[in-house]
Amino acid sequence: MAHVHHGLPQPEDAAQNKSNSRLTRSYRLARLLLHIVYGCVGVNAVFPLLSRKQRSRSIQRWSRQVLGILNVRLNLRGSLPPGPLPTLVVSNHVSWLDICILHSLLPIRFVAKSDVRRWPLVGSMASLTGTIFIDRSNLLDTVRVNRTIVEAFEGGQYVAVFPEGTSTDGSEVKPFRASLFQPALDAGARVAVLALRYRRPDGSLNLDASYAGERSLWTSFKLVAACRSVQAEVIYAGSIDVGEMTRAEIAWAAESATADALHLARPSRRVDAAVSPAGVVSADALATPHPCPLPQGEREPPAKEREPPQRRESPRKGEGAPAKEREPPQRRGSPPKERESSTLSRKLEGLMRAPSPSMGEG
Numbered sequence: 001m002a003h004v005h006h007g008l009p010q011p012e013d014a015a016q017n018k019s020n021s022r023l024t025r026s027y028r029l030a031r032l033l034l035h036i037v038y039g040c041v042g043v044n045a046v047f048p049l050l051s052r053k054q055r056s057r058s059i060q061r062w063s064r065q066v067l068g069i070l071n072v073r074l075n076l077r078g079s080l081p082p083g084p085l086p087t088l089v090v091s092n093h094v095s096w097l098d099i100c101i102l103h104s105l106l107p108i109r110f111v112a113k114s115d116v117r118r119w120p121l122v123g124s125m126a127s128l129t130g131t132i133f134i135d136r137s138n139l140l141d142t143v144r145v146n147r148t149i150v151e152a153f154e155g156g157q158y159v160a161v162f163p164e165g166t167s168t169d170g171s172e173v174k175p176f177r178a179s180l181f182q183p184a185l186d187a188g189a190r191v192a193v194l195a196l197r198y199r200r201p202d203g204s205l206n207l208d209a210s211y212a213g214e215r216s217l218w219t220s221f222k223l224v225a226a227c228r229s230v231q232a233e234v235i236y237a238g239s240i241d242v243g244e245m246t247r248a249e250i251a252w253a254a255e256s257a258t259a260d261a262l263h264l265a266r267p268s269r270r271v272d273a274a275v276s277p278a279g280v281v282s283a284d285a286l287a288t289p290h291p292c293p294l295p296q297g298e299r300e301p302p303a304k305e306r307e308p309p310q311r312r313e314s315p316r317k318g319e320g321a322p323a324k325e326r327e328p329p330q331r332r333g334s335p336p337k338e339r340e341s342s343t344l345s346r347k348l349e350g351l352m353r354a355p356s357p358s359m360g361e362g
Contacts, residue, residue, distance in 0.1 A: 019226045019227065020225070020227070020228055025222065028070060028225040029221060032066070032069055032070065032221065032225065035066060036122065036125070040121055040124060040125045043128040044124075044128065046058075053107075055129070059103050059107075060107065062103075063101075067100055070097075070224055070230065071227075071228065071229050071230065072097065072101075072230045072232050073229060073230070073231050074101065074105075075231060075233045076234050077233070077234070078235065079236060080192050080239075085189065085190045086153030086156070086187050086189040087158050087159075087190050087191075087192050087239075088149075088153075088159055088161065088181070088190070088192070089158055089159065089161075089192045090160070090161055090163050090192070090193055090194070090258075091162060091195065091196055091258070092164060092168070092173050092174075092258050092262070093162035093166065093167040094167055094169070094197070094210050094211070094212070095209050095210050095211045095220070095224075096211050096217065096220060097198070097209060097211075097224065097230075097232065101232055102160055106160075107157070108157070108158040108160045109130045109132060109159050109160070110126075110131050110159075110160050110161070111132045111145065111149065111159065111160070111161040111162075111180070112126065112134070113133070113134060113136055114133045114134060116133065117133050132145055132148050132149065136165065142179055142182075146183045149183035149187075150186050150187045153183070153189050163176035163177050163180045163254065163255075164176060164177070166212075167211055168210070169205075169207050169210040169212050169213075170196075170197050170210055172264060173259040173266070173267055174255075174267055175255060175267040175268075176251040176252075176255040178246075178248045178251040180251075181242075181247040181251055182247055184242050184250065185247055185250075188242065190239050190240070190241060191240040191242060191250060191254060192236070193254050193258055193261075194235065194236060195234075195237050195257075195262045196233070196234060196235075197235075198210070198231065198232055199233060200227075200229075200230075200231065201229055206227065206230060208226070209224055209232075235261045235262070237257040237258055240253055240257075255267050
């Protein structure tokens with residue numbers, strides 16, 4: 001079983017930062033694969049005969065055994081709030097170990113991307129243990145998933161989601177997707193925020209535990225098995241009573257609480273979010289992005305003031321120029337027929353003004 005410590009990580013010998021020998025790594029991988037096969041067989045053969053509570057206990061026990069095989073030590077800070085309220089558990093996503101860790105702590109159902117269903121062994125086991133799969137390429141699938149989550153809440157189950165929509169190496173927190181918080185609004189559920197991090201015994205970030213980027217699942221298995229010890233830090237960052245909040249406000253509050261608990265920078269968004277005194281983002285600010293925030297103390301000028309003044313050297317035709325600067329009616333832009341008519345008029349005027357010849361001159 002995994003070792004569980006409450007509070008700060010316990011001091012370890014510096015030698016534990018080194019990797020295991022190839023023999024030890026192979027032994028752990030063999031045990032891990034056999035344990036996964038055992039889980040798949042048990043899920044298919046036994047789960048149909050068990051009650052929901054018995055299934056939850058079996059999943060919890062199996063997950064703790066995975067952590068024990070890989071010598072993962074849990075450091076817990078805080079605990080989830082008690083009570084009968086339906087709860088949506090959200091967390092940053094670093095590794096496939098995240099699922100085993102949360103399963104070892106809570107009777108919980110996960111929301112996962114549909115790609116997980118196609119993973120060898122793990123996919124079939126995830127399906128049979130109640131994982132709710134979502135096709136992120138299909139926006140309409142969100143409606144089905146939200147309805148399934150609400151039904152799970154009504155049945156008194158915890159539901160967990162990784163709202164970043166991807167995994168990181170643990171050095172950052174990405175913006176949370178607001179649409180994944182819709183079930184909490186529909187069911188009036190509480191949102192419990194957890195923060196996960198993996199460390200080495202010396203306290204440094206354990207990048208080998210992450211399952212991010214182009215790293216394959218098998219490569220991640222081997223890297224974790226090669227670590228002598230993995231310290232998994234689980235921090236309860238608080239809960240959010242959704243109340244009259246919008247899902248955008250809930251997402252911003254949850255991602256900020258996660259980043260603060262891990263002492264990381266809050267995620268940067270594409271818009272300049274207006275923060276209310278309560279510390280949540282304004283939905284109006286999300287709907288009306290400002291591409292260039294003004295310095296503090298300055299106001300945005302009215303629309304008329306922002307228009308550039310017309311230059312006098314290039315006025316529009318017939319506009320913006322004093323009367324004396326306007327061109328006469330026979331300007332260059334006149335049509336050809338108008339120019340010919342003006343020329344004939346001037347010639348006629350000249351003939352009329354010329355003195356008439358004397359009748360006697362010849």
